[in-house]
Amino acid sequence: MKPAGAKGAAGVKGAVIRTPNGMSLRFSPRAVAVAVLCLAVALGVGVLLIGSGDFPMGPADVVRTLLGNGTPADSLIVNEIRLPRAAAGLAVGAALGLAGAIFQSLTRNPLGSPDVLGFSQGAATGVLGVIVLTGGGSAAVAAGAAAGGLLTGAVVYAVAGRHGAHGQRLILVGIGVAAILTGVNGYLLTQAKITDAARAVLWLTGSLNGRDWADAAPVLAALAVLGPLVVVGCGRALRMLEMGDDAAHGLGVPIERARLIMLAAAVLLTSFAAAAAGPVSFVALTAPQLARRLTRAPGPNLLPSMCMGAALLVAADWAAQRAFTGHQLPVGVVTGLLGGGYLVWLLVTQRKTGRI
Amino acid sequence: MxxxxxxxxxxxxxxxxxxxxxxxxxxxxxxxxxxxxxxxxxxxxxxxxxxxxxxxxxxxxxxxxxxxxxxxxxxxxxxxxxLGLLPQSSIAPEGITVADLVSRGRYPHQGLLRQWSREDERVVTESMEATGVAALADRPVDELSGGQRQRVWIAMALAQQTxxxxxxxxxxxxxxxxxxxxxxxxxxxxxxxxxxxxxxxxxxxxxxxxxxxxxxxxxxxxxxxxxDTVVTAELVEEVFRLPCRVIECPETGTPLVVPAARAARVAAGT
Incomplete structure (x- = not known):
């Protein structure tokens, strides 16, 4: 293997690894560095998160226990109680970051996130339906979220039209669908028994409290399957699509099929994330934007966005636990506050540069 | 046919x-x-x-x-x-450099395990030289003039080698x-x-x-x-509904369309 210089002969950015048998990989060292950094932060905060609670543990103890060398008591607390929550947080954040990057890239708009496009609300409708109508457990909730999300995706796609399934149109249709579903969700809540309603409202805020492995499993599985598929398989086509449908078509991207696959993948990631933690707001909106500012690279920045999402979510969860001693906030409250502030900042700065 | x-x-x-x-x-x-x-x-x-x-x-x-x-x-x-295509409206991703945009023309020649070969590199350099944008290789596309930008897009289509x-x-x-x-x-x-x-x-x-x-x-x-057969006064009037004269271009000898004077067109009732 022979890594070429930071710049190819043609002035093309990025590093290239070539093998003698003609294989070649091209990547941006800066984007890789950002992804690794975010992942390190995410895992670091994850360790802190596992160490905090009514029974505090130092990071060293946490790591030792995670590696299987802890006391039985530590092992119970870490592996059975706190690790599922931290793992769910990391996976939810990563799934939302990745889904957000796909949506923003497909819509060519920084507002193209599942919260705005109505997919989070659709997943919520599915979950509320399950909680209110059947009182089902984690698996049923995950199935409900996926069904709700996919159904919403199908409706938005059908209304926006095959040729209009991007940009402004998708966002406007999504906002309309989101408004309708918010009404439906409110109606479902009024129909719920008081205990179910309390569970539903807590879920709606977005919370990781008391998550066990059964809650974390669906989003972990979705991420394990769809993550590599999307990052490796679709990243390059997505980059071509950013230049417009006609240009991407001219370069040999089967646009209808590619867009449908990526929309479906992003909707599923959003839905399973919502099933595990509720519709945590703004992570999908902010993670890709922050990642992009750090990598300074055009394109969807899928991997950095995914790692950034994981870091943002566990950091928000850690802040939610620490903000008021003895009183845990749902993580969705923190991401909502931070994300809303970020959105305002985005609108102000983008207005200055004349883009929105 | x-x-x-x-x-x-x-x-x-x-x-x-x-x-x-x-x-x-x-x-x-x-x-x-x-x-x-x-x-x-x-x-x-x-x-x-x-x-x-x-x-x-x-x-x-x-x-x-x-x-x-x-x-x-x-x-x-x-x-x-x-078949290469230069569409009417393409969007240059924010901040992308000329070389990076032209290199996207290699997409149909690439695959998952063949993302950037020496051949790709050579063709991109050649395409930029052929269109006269090689000196702009590191410049962001947003900063270029309309003419330069169009040449960059043509370079991208050229890199497809169609x-x-x-x-x-x-x-x-x-x-x-x-x-x-x-x-x-x-x-x-x-x-x-x-x-x-x-x-x-x-x-x-x-x-x-x-x-x-x-x-x-x-x-x-x-x-x-x-x-010579398509650009005639009769056909231009039929196609564009514009009375005109077709003369020989003094530079190239090809047909040159000169629209009839307004007065003449008003008199003819068009």
């Missing part, structure tokens, strides 16, 4: 957006090795025809055939290695010097052996650069052939 051996041709094409029919029952053949220019008034269907030839628009009926095979059945990447190149109004929004610059570039690409098809607004430019012209009106092909 006038040229049964053309690599790119369409028969019985009915072109429509949703339910709005633009053109019906078109037969068209792009002569191999030609610089074909499609002309016609606004909304005559010339860009629509180009989009159908490039498979962006699926004809409501009829078939476009490329190298003897219906174009609908071509795999996307294989098509993109045979024997056929389709350009949809490549000179729109450019000033006269940049229009000529882009057309000179197209002429050179044609001389190097490519078949070039372009939609142009300016009849005089078309007459000067084309080896073959297709004149359209209301979704129908009114005339086809060399500039």
């Amino acid at each position: 006038k040229d049964a051996n053309a690599r790119l041709s369409g028969t019985g094409l009915t072109l429509a957006y949703d339910k709005r029919t633009i053109a019906e029952d078109l037969d068209v053949a792009v002569p191999d090795g030609s610089f074909t220019v499609i002309v016609g008034p606004n909304a005559c269907g010339k860009s629509t025809l180009l989009r159908a030839l490039a498979r962006i628009l699926k004809p409501a009926s009829g078939t476009v055939v490329l190298d003897g095979e219906p174009i609908a059945g071509w795999p996307a990447k294989k098509l993109a290695r045979t 024997p056929l190149l389709l350009l949809d109004e490549p000179t729109t929004y450019l000033d006269i010097a940049h229009q000529i610059e882009v057309l000179d570039l197209c002429a050179r690409l044609h001389e190097e052996g490519r078949t070039v098809v372009a939609v142009l607004h300016d009849l005089n430019h078309a007459a000067r650069y084309a080896t073959h012209m297709i004149a359209m009106r209301d979704g129908a092909i009114v005339a086809e052939g060399g500039p």
Whole structure:
């Protein structure tokens, strides 16, 4: 293997690894560095998160226990109680970051996130339906979220039209669908028994409290399957699509099929994330934007966005636990506050540069 | 069909957006090795025809055939290695450099395990040199002038290394010097052996650069052939509803359209 210089002969950015048998990989060292950094932060905060609670543990103890060398008591607390929550947080954040990057890239708009496009609300409708109508457990909730999300995706796609399934149109249709579903969700809540309603409202805020492995499993599985598929398989086509449908078509991207696959993948990631933690707001909106500012690279920045999402979510969860001693906030409250502030900042700065 | 051996041709094409029919029952053949220019008034269907030839628009009926095979059945990447396209509106991703944008033209030659070969690198350099943008390689595309930007997009299409190149109004929004610059570039690409098809607004430019012209009106092909046979006073009046004189261009000897004076047109009642 022979890594070429930071710049190819043609002035093309990025590093290239070539093998003698003609294989070649091209990547941006800066984007890789950002992804690794975010992942390190995410895992670091994850360790802190596992160490905090009514029974505090130092990071060293946490790591030792995670590696299987802890006391039985530590092992119970870490592996059975706190690790599922931290793992769910990391996976939810990563799934939302990745889904957000796909949506923003497909819509060519920084507002193209599942919260705005109505997919989070659709997943919520599915979950509320399950909680209110059947009182089902984690698996049923995950199935409900996926069904709700996919159904919403199908409706938005059908209304926006095959040729209009991007940009402004998708966002406007999504906002309309989101408004309708918010009404439906409110109606479902009024129909719920008081205990179910309390569970539903807590879920709606977005919370990781008391998550066990059964809650974390669906989003972990979705991420394990769809993550590599999307990052490796679709990243390059997505980059071509950013230049417009006609240009991407001219370069040999089967646009209808590619867009449908990526929309479906992003909707599923959003839905399973919502099933595990509720519709945590703004992570999908902010993670890709922050990642992009750090990598300074055009394109969807899928991997950095995914790692950034994981870091943002566990950091928000850690802040939610620490903000008021003895009183845990749902993580969705923190991401909502931070994300809303970020959105305002985005609108102000983008207005200055004349883009929105 | 006038040229049964053309690599790119369409028969019985009915072109429509949703339910709005633009053109019906078109037969068209792009002569191999030609610089074909499609002309016609606004909304005559010339860009629509180009989009159908490039498979962006699926004809409501009829078939476009490329190298003897219906174009609908071509795999996307294989098509993109045979037929290059410069669309009317493409979006340069924010902050992208010239070299990076041109390098995207290599997409149809790449795969998951072949993302950036030495061949890719060589072709991108060559394409930038051929279009005169090599010196701009590291510059962000957003900072370039309209003419430079258009040359960068052409370089991207060139990097696809296709024997056929389709350009949809490549000179729109450019000033006269940049229009000529882009057309000179197209002429050179044609001389190097490519078949070039372009939609142009300016009849005089078309007459000067084309080896073959297709004149359209209301979704129908009114005339086809060399500039000398297509750009005549009678045909221009029929196609554009503009009385004019056609004289010989003092520079190139190609037909030059001079619209009739306003007074003459008013007198003729048009």
